[in-house]
């Protein structure tokens with residue numbers, strides 16, 4: 001045991017309401033690029049925030065569609081040990097996951113208590129008639145065969161707000177948390193980063209991340225590879 005010392009393991013063993021706050025670093029081990037990292041989409045393409053806006057979806061639906069298909073979808077990606085261990089803790093009724101990731105891997109891993117804070121690429125619906133459509137169909141055709149309306153992934157675009165249901169559920173989990181574990185995110189993107197302010201003030205806060213984080217709360221920094229950490233963590 002290198003990364004998970006006995007005191008940390010005990011904290012996980014004793015916690016009854018763990019909340020994982022997670023981001024892109026969880027999915028890079030599954031081959032999904034971190035869009036905000038040095039080589040990521042946002043630095044290669046300065047207009048990415050515009051491409052991923054509802055305004056652009058309306059103005060140029062074909063280019064929006066092509067951009068999403070080429071840059072966001074990794075349908076062959078599989079969950080890794082981070083998803084699996086966190087998911088197992090949710091199955092034990094001791095944890096919930098609030099993620100910024102839109103890649104569906106927590107759902108594939110069978111996570112029971114899950115908030116996709118920024119939505120989910122693999123949940124697709126028609127903007128005209130609001131019917132849900134299988135994502136395989138969307139990747140073949142951006143037009144809803146049922147009504148002719150435009151299909152879209154149910155992700156939160158840059159000019160859209162977080163759905164109130166996601167916020168309400170996140171706050172409920174955080175208010176009863178006894179252990180908050182930040183994984184694979186620098187907690188710089190708002191409003192996600194602000195969730196930390198709504199935690200149970202008695203909760204212990206731990207961050208597992210390659211780069212040291214600066215947070216406005218008292219926390220323990222575990223500056224390690226999250227794959228290594230969760231490989232060693234016993235759940």
Ligand SMILES: [Zn+2]
Pocket residue numbers: 126127128129130131144146147148149
């Ligand atoms: Zn429709």
